[in-house]
Amino acid sequence: MGKATVIPFGPQHPVLPEPLHLDLVVEDEHVIEAIPQIGFVHRGLEKLVETRDIHQFIYVAERICGICSFGHSLGYAETVESLMGVEVPRRAQYLRAILHELSRVHSHLLWLGLAADAFGFESLFMHCWRLRERVLDIFEATTGGRVILSYVQIGGVVRDIDADTLRWICDKLDSIEGEYKEICATFLKDSSVRSRLDGVGYLSQQQASELCMVGPFARASNVPYDCRVLGHGAYGELSDFTPITSTGGDCLARVEVRCAEVNQSIAIVKELAAKIPNDGIGEKSKLKPAAGAQACNVLEQPRGECYYYALGNGTANLERMRMRTPTTQNLAGMVKALEGCDLADVPNIILTIDPCISCSER
Amino acid sequence: MSNVSKSPWVIHYDGSSCNGCDIEVLAALSPLYDAERFGVVNTGNPKHADILLVTGAVNAQNTEVLREIYDQMIEPKVVVACGICACSGGIFRDCYNVIGGVDQAIPVDVYAPGCAIRPETIIDAVVEGIGVLEEKRAKLAEARKGA
Numbered sequence: 001m002g003k004a005t006v007i008p009f010g011p012q013h014p015v016l017p018e019p020l021h022l023d024l025v026v027e028d029e030h031v032i033e034a035i036p037q038i039g040f041v042h043r044g045l046e047k048l049v050e051t052r053d054i055h056q057f058i059y060v061a062e063r064i065c066g067i068c069s070f071g072h073s074l075g076y077a078e079t080v081e082s083l084m085g086v087e088v089p090r091r092a093q094y095l096r097a098i099l100h101e102l103s104r105v106h107s108h109l110l111w112l113g114l115a116a117d118a119f120g121f122e123s124l125f126m127h128c129w130r131l132r133e134r135v136l137d138i139f140e141a142t143t144g145g146r147v148i149l150s151y152v153q154i155g156g157v158v159r160d161i162d163a164d165t166l167r168w169i170c171d172k173l174d175s176i177e178g179e180y181k182e183i184c185a186t187f188l189k190d191s192s193v194r195s196r197l198d199g200v201g202y203l204s205q206q207q208a209s210e211l212c213m214v215g216p217f218a219r220a221s222n223v224p225y226d227c228r229v230l231g232h233g234a235y236g237e238l239s240d241f242t243p244i245t246s247t248g249g250d251c252l253a254r255v256e257v258r259c260a261e262v263n264q265s266i267a268i269v270k271e272l273a274a275k276i277p278n279d280g281i282g283e284k285s286k287l288k289p290a291a292g293a294q295a296c297n298v299l300e301q302p303r304g305e306c307y308y309y310a311l312g313n314g315t316a317n318l319e320r321m322r323m324r325t326p327t328t329q330n331l332a333g334m335v336k337a338l339e340g341c342d343l344a345d346v347p348n349i350i351l352t353i354d355p356c357i358s359c360s361e362r
Numbered sequence: 363m364s365n366v367s368k369s370p371w372v373i374h375y376d377g378s379s380c381n382g383c384d385i386e387v388l389a390a391l392s393p394l395y396d397a398e399r400f401g402v403v404n405t406g407n408p409k410h411a412d413i414l415l416v417t418g419a420v421n422a423q424n425t426e427v428l429r430e431i432y433d434q435m436i437e438p439k440v441v442v443a444c445g446i447c448a449c450s451g452g453i454f455r456d457c458y459n460v461i462g463g464v465d466q467a468i469p470v471d472v473y474a475p476g477c478a479i480r481p482e483t484i485i486d487a488v489v490e491g492i493g494v495l496e497e498k499r500a501k502l503a504e505a506r507k508g509a
Contacts, residue, residue, distance in 0.1 A: 011427055013406065018376050018384065019424065040424045041378045044459040051456060063453055066382020066478055110385060113392075129392035136389075147382045147478045358381050 002028045009346065011040050016350065018357040026343055034338040034346075036331060042361040046321055053316035054080050055154060055284065064323065065359040066147050067110060068301045070103040072359075073152040075299040075323070078232070079308040080154050083295035084287040090234070092156035092282045094272050097234035098169075099143075099151060101265040101272075105173075106135040107302035108258045108265075111354045112187065115255060118347040119196040127183055131176055138169050156282020166273040173266050184259045188252075197252035201337040201349035204249055213333040215304020215326045216261060217353045219245045220253035227300035234272055241268075254352040288316055301326055303354050325359040369401025370492050373411035375431055377464060378454070379418025382478030383445035387415055390481035397485050408434035413491050415484070417444045419451045419460045420467045432468045438498035440491040442472045445479040452477060 004027050011019030019040035025033040048060050061076035062069045074096055081088060113128030136146045142161050143149040151158055161169075187193055203213075208221035218225060226243035228235045235241065244260045246253035289312025296309045304326030313319035330353045337349050376384050390397050391404055405411050408431045420428060432441065443464045446452035451462045464470050471494045474487035 011424070018381065019427070040421075040427065041376070041418070042421065042423070042459050043378050043419070043454045043457040045454060045457055047458060048454075048456065060453060063380040063382065063477075066380045066385060069380070069382065126393050129389065130394065133389070133392070133394045145478075146480065147385060356381065358379065 004032065007343070013347075016355065016357075018355070020350075020355060020357050022338075022346075022350075024338075024343070024346065029343050031338050031341050031343060031346065034335050036335060038331075038357065038361055040361070041358045045362050046323070049318040049321045051317070054289065054318060057318070057321070058152065058154065059150065061321075062148055062150065064325075064362055065356050067107050067356060068103065068303065068306075068359065069148050070099055070151065071299060071301040071306065072323070073149070074100055075297060075301075075306055075308045076310075076321070077152045077154050078299070079295050079297040079310045079321075080289065080318075081285070082297060083289045083293050083310050083312055084154075084285060086155050086285045086287065088156055088233075089279045089282045090277045091160075091279050093233040094276045095157050095161055095281065096152060098161075098166075098269050098272050098276075099139075099149065101268045102135055102138060102169075104265045104302045105262050105269075106132050106139075107354075108262045109135065111258060111302075111351075112183070112255070115348070115351050116187075118351045119193065121193065124183070124186055124193075127179075131179055131183070134172055134176055138172055141165070142169070153282075153284050155285035156280075160281050166276065170270050170273055173269060177266075180262065187255050187259060194252060196345075196348065197255060198250060200251040200345050201341060201352060202250045203333060203337050205247075207336060208249070208333065211333045211336060212329055213304075214329045215301070215354075216254060216257045217304065217330050217333060219243055220257045221249040222247045225305070227298045227305050230298070232297075232299070237275075238268060238271060251348055251352045258354075288312075288314065289318060290314060303327060303356055303359070304329065306359075323362065325356070325362075327353070327356045327360040330355070331360070368412075369403065370412045370488065370495065371403045371405050371410055372413045372415050372488065373405055373408055373431065373435070374415045374417070375428060377416055377418035377420050377424055377428065377448060378460065379445065379447055380478075383417035383447070383476075386478050386481050387417060387444060387484055390484040395481040395485060397488065400485075400489075402488055408432075409436055411435055412439060412495055413488060414439065414441045415444050415488075416441065416448050416464045416470075417479075419447045419454055419462060420464055421459045421461055425461065425467045428464070428467050438495055438502055440471045440495045440498070441468055442474060442484075442487045442491050443470045444474050444484060444487065446475050446477045449473045449475055 009022040062073040109132035116124035291314030293312040
């Protein structure tokens with residue numbers, strides 16, 4: 001056994017586009033402890049509620065994170081709506097759910113690509129990102145933006161998506177299917193990929209619950225928790241929804257869960273597009289939150305449960321807005337999964353939680 | 363692009379960006395936009411890089427990290443501020459933990475706006491940066507001749 005050495009990882013590191021610093025305490029090639037240090041991306045945007053009114057803040061909320069941008073604008077809008085008791089037309093709720101599921105598809109494809117890059121399979125990364133561009137085409141055609149969509153407003157959505165475009169979206173998703181199957185087969189069946197993922201970074205179901213892990217990271221350890229079962233908005237009108245889980249608990253299981261979730265999201269989009277009602281898209285609410293009114297809300301982001309809390313003060317501004325994001329919840333699990341791993345597997349394991357540092361630091 | 367004598371390698375650092383610009387930087391290198399066909403390669407090593415792409419504004423915590431990366435890069439080098447946050451602080455300029463654009467920490471050669479920046483703009487900015495790089499290279503060669 002060698003002497004313990006500390007290897008710094010990040011904040012600038014090729015495997016992550018975002019800054020995260022870890023002190024890896026290693027003995028020979030084995031990590032015995034990982035000590036995270038965060039704070040490189042902290043902006044302090046929750047405090048902006050004091051100077052931005054509730055409608056302006058939706059643009060700030062959207063920019064908490066550019067990958068789950070739609071989810072944050074949706075989560076914020078739903079919280080403020082319940083604070084003021086605003087009714088959102090069902091069509092707007094359906095459109096929101098459709099766009100939210102599409103952003104899950106884009107986020108998971110992005111993650112699959114980055115995961116492939118982390119274990120050194122660059123052409124697989126390129127293929128995942130090539131498919132992801134088709135989803136971005138849908139965003140661009142319907143909302144005008146590629147990653148920041150500015151589609152939700154308090155009381156509804158900004159613009160309607162007509163029946164022809166909805167049909168076009170479904171066709172576009174159909175066109176992804178064949179190629180996506182091939183990519184999944186490479187992830188799950190290719191022997192070299194499996195040898196990098198199988199058994200790496202194992203966390204048991206008990207560990208996952210004790211560490212309060214959320215999202216696909218927890219579901220891969222067989223914790224069947226997904227906020228979509230709560231049936232908020234259009235999710236309540238789905239014919240069937242069962243969270244996708246796996247009993248593996250390792251990196252392979254996390255890939256497996258996300259691979260299956262893309263198909264699940266595509267099915268949800270198609271189902272909602274087929275039965276979307278025609279009761280308008282709502283308009284910008286003119287109400288103000290009452291003093292002392294509180295509301296909270298949970299939303300299943302691509303990375304897991306995100307919690308929102310809002311407190312009104314009787315003006316057009318909020319007194320307090322607070323989010324608890326999935327990556328913050330999952331960092332403890334990541335540090336646990338890193339213990340005892342090989343140094344060469346560190347990038348792999350860090351990526352399998354799908355870390356979103358700008359979400360967790362805000 | 364015929365006047366470009368070398369493949370510009372880029373390094374990317376995320377200041378305090380929301381990820382929107384970061385994933386667009388990567389998207390510019392992925393198959394649809396494929397900046398790699400012009401020889402633009404993303405590297406993790408500052409000493410290998412010619413162009414530093416910075417996304418997001420600077421804050422007290424990351425200013426030193428950014429300066430460290432910039433100082434390690436070998437002359438001639440070019441800094442591109444990608445996205446409006448990197449240019450001026452953007453929507454976050456009033457936040458208590460944001461100092462401002464990247465030019466508050468290191469010299470910036472090309473300002474590329476957008477929220478989020480589009481991959482086309484990134485490619486455009488890198489091409490612009492190549493021009494600046496060539497100028498700096500010529501100046502360095504001149505100075506060496508003079509010495």
